[in-house]
Amino acid sequence: MTKHIVVAVTGGIAAYKAATVVRDLMKAGWDVRVMMTAQATKFVTPLTFATLTDHAVATTLGPADQPLVHVELARWADAMVVVPATANVLSKAAWGIADDLVTTTLCAAACPRLFIPAMNDQMYANPAVQRNITQLRADGARVMEPATGLLAEGYAGKGRLPAPAEISAWIHRQLVHGTALAGKHVLVTAGPTREYLDPVRYLTNPSSGRMGYALAAAARDQGAVVTLVSGPTALDPVPGVTLVAVQTSAEMAQAVFDRQEQADVIIAAAAVADYGVEHPAPEKIKKSGADLTLHLHQTKDIIATVAKNKRPDQYVVGFAAETTAVAEHARTKLQKKQLDMVVANDVSEQEIGFGSRENAVTIFTPDKAPQEVTRASKHAIATTIIQAIARHLGQVSDHQ
Ligand SMILES: Cc1cc2nc3c(=O)[nH]c(=O)nc-3n(C[C@H](O)[C@H](O)[C@H](O)COP(=O)(O)O)c2cc1C
Structure with missing residues (x-):
């Protein structure tokens, strides 16, 4: 650069x-x-x-x-x-x-x-x-x-x-020298979501958003026009990338669906809550002296919905953050959700994955052998993933 x-x-x-x-x-x-x-x-x-x-x-x-x-x-x-x-x-x-x-x-x-x-x-x-x-x-x-x-x-x-x-x-x-995604519109999701129980309490997870932000920067560096739909993070916006800030999984879903039409590539790196409270209490829940039971409902599966509605020319990438049987879950996700690529990482290891600056991933696609990307900074991992996407889009040869 x-x-x-x-x-x-x-x-x-x-x-x-x-x-x-x-x-x-x-x-x-x-x-x-x-x-x-x-x-x-x-x-x-x-x-x-x-x-x-x-x-x-x-x-x-x-x-x-x-x-x-x-x-x-x-x-x-x-x-x-x-x-x-x-x-x-x-x-x-x-x-x-x-x-x-x-x-x-x-x-x-x-x-x-x-x-x-x-x-x-x-x-x-x-x-x-x-x-x-x-x-x-x-x-x-x-x-x-x-x-x-x-x-x-x-x-x-x-x-x-x-x-x-x-x-x-x-x-x-x-x-930038890389033009592998020149002229392509890339939509990236990042960070955690918040599922509110009441106006001041929510369910969330420790995702820092770093992987998604690094992917947005790497796509931008390859010439793409990038939109980043992000849950709440402590990160600075990525210069040159349009940031859409959301909080809940429902807001993230809406922000993605509204922009799916224009996107050539959709990368879902956000750690979206699978369960939330359907009707959060409008007022702060008071301590009652008794235990409280939460009824959680499944949130909308953003990536599966995107993949179901996608045009043949759109490329959809999901992330699988797993603690066990990582490869098996990644393959299942690839098939069940009809994704073009799944990037799997093992979040059971303390020092990589969630919240950390480093990661190690395996890239699964329907037609190629899995590509292992050994431990490196999220920035380096993001560049490798973006290159893999560009290769699958036929923008660059296997040798580049
Ligand atoms: C208040 C004010 C605003 C100006 N805004 C512009 C402008 O937006 N674009 C422009 O080409 N010239 C603008 N000009 C004219 C330039 O300042 C003028 O052509 C000047 O010679 C440019 O010098 P430079 O190119 O060496 O900086 C403005 C002038 C003034 C007094």
Whole structure:
């Protein structure tokens, strides 16, 4: 994966949103340095970005102590991202004009150059701006489509900076080497669910959500558009992934069913409660002095329902967290629920599986011998699972 990104902030009203993009890129593991145009510093101070990145922010060409900062940064960068990109900077970059730090570094950079334009709709529609964007693309730069929505001017039009999460996802899709799931929509469930007994008590399990979050990140890194339906966890959202937060198994089921249509791959890594209380008490249950018997009903089997309703081109992956006869249960689950893949893990071992940072799994599919993935970080396991899915989808060969 690309490691170093230079983010160039230019003088548009959306400059403040670049702070969120920078933070998201850093969270996703990129090493980020920021440079700003003089006009950009009127919208946001360099101190904001210096504090976020813990590195000085370059704003001028050749200060006496660093005369070749543009060349150094252009060499250091594995990619340059201009966010927001003004009409002015797009036009200068298209023409090779190099009259300040940002444009000179863009001119000196041999790495991928990514532009995320944001401007007034009439500026964006201006034929000169469109010509310059076409030229940049012809020169190999990537230019993101602006969003249509409420502009700073108070009316709707095309030119708005897309949401930071969409920007991060787009940057990932442009830069990561893996494209095994390029253009695919992947829906992942993660974490535990809460089955409420009353407004303040619930049944749950110790799932941390880490496996599902790692799968969402790994799918994103292979170019997929990812939605993560997550029960309550202590984890940070995955940059570039759309997060849908739910609590109960019923909410998780609804969130998944609502999005099944658009998904090419559905990975059910959540530890969904099998049993819950059908009618939770509307008020806190009072201590009565006597024992309390709970009547639990079976919750909806999300993955089985998804598999039953799936289109032939959709690929459905289930997880089997078992404490005994892991392989046997996994095979049964594969057949009974008509899944395309079951990832089985033995949660009886204390140090792996539930809640831990590591895992060891076996991947079962109907047509191939089981693939054992020995103990590794959940991130590494997730990458292996995503590659296995891509292979089964025919996106990559067995040798990749
Ligand atoms: C309040 C204000 C908001 C602006 N917003 C934008 C914008 O969103 N997009 C844009 O292309 N230019 C915008 N401009 C114009 C640019 O700041 C101007 O073209 C400037 O020369 C850009 O400099 P730079 O590209 O070196 O940062 C805005 C100007 C002002 C005063």
